[in-house]
Amino acid sequence: MLSTLDVIEGVGVREKVRKSRLPARLDLLQSATGLFLALFMWAHMAFVASILIGKDAMYTVTKFFEGKYLFGQSYPWLVSIVVAGVLTIFIVHAALGMRKMPSSYRQYRAFRAHMRMMRHDDTSLWFVQAYTGFAMFFLGSVHLYIMLSGPDKIGPYASADRVFSGWMWPLYLLLLLAVEFHGGIGLYRLAVKWGWFEGKDPARSRARLKHVKWGITGFLLALGLLTLAAYLKIGYEHRHRVGERYPPAGITAPADPAGSAAPAAPAAPGIR
Numbered sequence: 278m279l280s281t282l283d284v285i286e287g288v289g290v291r292e293k294v295r296k297s298r299l300p301a302r303l304d305l306l307q308s309a310t311g312l313f314l315a316l317f318m319w320a321h322m323a324f325v326a327s328i329l330i331g332k333d334a335m336y337t338v339t340k341f342f343e344g345k346y347l348f349g350q351s352y353p354w355l356v357s358i359v360v361a362g363v364l365t366i367f368i369v370h371a372a373l374g375m376r377k378m379p380s381s382y383r384q385y386r387a388f389r390a391h392m393r394m395m396r397h398d399d400t401s402l403w404f405v406q407a408y409t410g411f412a413m414f415f416l417g418s419v420h421l422y423i424m425l426s427g428p429d430k431i432g433p434y435a436s437a438d439r440v441f442s443g444w445m446w447p448l449y450l451l452l453l454l455a456v457e458f459h460g461g462i463g464l465y466r467l468a469v470k471w472g473w474f475e476g477k478d479p480a481r482s483r484a485r486l487k488h489v490k491w492g493i494t495g496f497l498l499a500l501g502l503l504t505l506a507a508y509l510k511i512g513y514e515h516r517h518r519v520g521e522r523y524p525p526a527g528i529t530a531p532a533d534p535a536g537s538a539a540p541a542a543p544a545a546p547g548i549r
């Protein structure tokens with residue numbers, strides 16, 4: 278026997294409606310896509326931060342994702358397939374997130390007034406999450422489209438050229454701040470919502486969770502800023518040879534006969 282609710286609409290229509298499970302299912306989907314994206318970003322940070330180990334390390338990670346060590350040669354379109362998957366999950370998560378955003382200025386003002394009155398940490402955290410989520414609609418989409426359409430332009434020099442000479446660093450800086458705050462708060466809210474790590478004293482576990490959350494966010498922000506600084510440094514040093522690809526270990530790039538700001542001669546065959 279289905280439970281029913283009587284609802285009186287504004288125009289006075291009395292209607293019997295089925296209690297929908299859809300909102301709960303959408304919440305579950307939002308949690309699942311959020312969890313996937315947060316864990317993906319931890320892995321992503323490890324891959325792009327490989328530049329801190331060295332150019333060869335980042336080159337190796339890049340070639341790994343192009344399938345070079347599995348298939349004996351590189352297929353950059355493999356990266357596009359992964360990006361397409363991440364982009365789909367990113368869009369689904371964003372669409373589900375929009376359900377919770379204030380949909381009018383009046384709602385926004387009411388929420389802000391509530392937040393100021395409550396001075397409740399988790400309510401303020403939610404506002405930061407909504408704000409950073411909104412920012413990533415734009416910042417994340419630009420990055421993902423560049424990765425989707427140019428998977429063959431990833432590498433120690435290619436990425437550094439994009440960050441410095443391609444002026445991607447301001448976007449990456451804002452995106453880094455947005456994704457680390459959003460992801461950190463998101464994982465914390467997931468843990469609270471689904472009762473993970475709750476233990477016998479929920480209030481104490483929640484306080485501990487919050488410390489862990491800020492610790493992880495601080496660590497990832499520091500690592501991300503160091504990584505961005507590394508790409509900027511390489512990009513600055515390489516600013517006169519934009520477009521030249523990084524030669525793997527054991528192969529030296531042809532000397533730049535002009536030694537000038539003019540772009541370098543196309544790389545010899547076998548140099549990627």
Ligand code: HEM
Pocket residue numbers: 321325356359360363367413417420421424430431432435436437439440445449450452453454456500501502504505506508
């Ligand atoms: C499969 C999907 C993705 C791929 C293949 C990818 C690839 C890359 C690569 C190669 C870089 C190094 C810089 C460059 O080459 O321009 C980078 C940097 C970055 N990506 Fe992604 N990315 C992906 C998804 C995302 C998502 C979903 C976000 C956040 C919403 C993100 C945020 C960033 C940030 C903030 C940086 C700068 C990192 C730093 O220097 O600290 N990426 N990404």
